[in-house]
Amino acid sequence: MSQTTAPPPASIAAGEPTPEVRLRLHRFDSSDAAALGASALAAFSLDWLVFERLTPLSGGLGFWICWYAAFVVMYGFVVREQRGPLAAKDRVASVVMASAGIGVVFALTMILGYVVFRGYHALRVGFFTKTQEFVGPLSKPTDGGGAHAIVGTVEQVGIAALICVPLGIMSAVFLNEIGGRMARPLRTIVDAMSAVPSILTGLFIYVALNLGLGLHFSGFLASLALSILMLPTITRTAEVVLRLVPGGLREGALALGGTEWRVSRMVVLPTARIGLATAVILGIARVVGETAPLLFTSFGNSTMNWNPFHGAQQALPLMIWTTYKQPQAAQIQRAWTAALVLVLIVLALFILARLIGGRGPGNIGFVRRRLNERRNRVR
Numbered sequence: 001m002s003q004t005t006a007p008p009p010a011s012i013a014a015g016e017p018t019p020e021v022r023l024r025l026h027r028f029d030s031s032d033a034a035a036l037g038a039s040a041l042a043a044f045s046l047d048w049l050v051f052e053r054l055t056p057l058s059g060g061l062g063f064w065i066c067w068y069a070a071f072v073v074m075y076g077f078v079v080r081e082q083r084g085p086l087a088a089k090d091r092v093a094s095v096v097m098a099s100a101g102i103g104v105v106f107a108l109t110m111i112l113g114y115v116v117f118r119g120y121h122a123l124r125v126g127f128f129t130k131t132q133e134f135v136g137p138l139s140k141p142t143d144g145g146g147a148h149a150i151v152g153t154v155e156q157v158g159i160a161a162l163i164c165v166p167l168g169i170m171s172a173v174f175l176n177e178i179g180g181r182m183a184r185p186l187r188t189i190v191d192a193m194s195a196v197p198s199i200l201t202g203l204f205i206y207v208a209l210n211l212g213l214g215l216h217f218s219g220f221l222a223s224l225a226l227s228i229l230m231l232p233t234i235t236r237t238a239e240v241v242l243r244l245v246p247g248g249l250r251e252g253a254l255a256l257g258g259t260e261w262r263v264s265r266m267v268v269l270p271t272a273r274i275g276l277a278t279a280v281i282l283g284i285a286r287v288v289g290e291t292a293p294l295l296f297t298s299f300g301n302s303t304m305n306w307n308p309f310h311g312a313q314q315a316l317p318l319m320i321w322t323t324y325k326q327p328q329a330a331q332i333q334r335a336w337t338a339a340l341v342l343v344l345i346v347l348a349l350f351i352l353a354r355l356i357g358g359r360g361p362g363n364i365g366f367v368r369r370r371l372n373e374r375r376n377r378v379r
Contacts, residue, residue, distance in 0.1 A: 119340030241275030
């Protein structure tokens with residue numbers, strides 16, 4: 001029994017090439033939106049049927065987790081039928097990544113929103129100019145302020161940054177640009193310091209300097225404890241940033257006769273300044289909210305102490321911890337206000353670092369642009 005086959009198309013029979021069909025993976029039109037919405041609605045209906053009718057399952061968290069899993073699977077099948085397996089993989093990966101980004105932004109927005117909601121009631125100008133020296137259990141939430149804690153936080157974190165930023169960047173330059181026998185032990189020490197609990201740093205400074213050398217509680221001891229936590233963060237982040245500098249820049253500078261020091265100072269570090277500013281921000285964010293080291297070092301104070309090298313000194317994280325433990329509602333309100341001010345300080349530091357470092361490759365910061373303009377006028 002003979003089997004007949006269909007004749008080939010005229011274009012193939014004539015020897016003409018088959019036209020290519022190009023897939024535009026990143027195109028998102030009305031049909032894709034309809035598929036996305038229909039998959040979400042179908043997954044919701046199926047999830048509701050399973051949770052409410054067919055099984056005794058309950059709980060809001062489980063409901064939404066099951067809905068999301070069913071939505072991703074259904075959306076992948078729908079796109080596969082419409083555009084093929086390659087487009088389906090691309091769309092599913094895009095949905096998962098977008099969902100992760102939305103989840104992070106949502107969580108951050110909820111945290112910041114709740115802090116603002118709880119803390120703005122007692123936020124007055126007096127909070128930045130007054131202290132807790134004359135505040136008692138019956139005082140109103142708007143009485144007194146946190147000026148002493150703000151000064152302590154800025155001084156302690158500032159001294160820690162002055163200690164750690166040069167050491168961290170130089171260590172990163174050594175690990176990435178120079179290397180040698182000491183590179184591996186140094187990297188091991190930095191990684192080990194990253195895992196040290198924050199309370200142990202305060203306890204170490206307390207035992208070594210307070211009990212061992214007889215130094216009293218002060219903001220400087222708190223800065224030393226914070227610097228132990230800040231140094232590995234800055235070093236590791238700066239090392240990763242320096243690795244991203246193209247090797248052609250180094251090779252070109254070395255070919256022109258530059259030494260390793262001049263290449264690092266005039267080529268590598270200016271190229272990576274945006275990432276280095278980010279490393280400094282991450283290091284400050286790592287320690288600005290630490291409370292445990294301050295319990296053994298700065299000890300806290302209800303009055304203003306401008307001298308970080310003598311006497312106990314307050315800080316915003318320590319103020320939040322001490323006031324939130326109090327049974328009075330006014331003290332708890334002051335704790336939320338101090339938390340809001342701490343968030344505002346971190347935001348101000350982030351904006352300042354962006355103004356100094358710039359927004360991206362090829363752009364210089366506002367401060368540096370003004371300095372260049374002033375130099376040009378002088379010339």
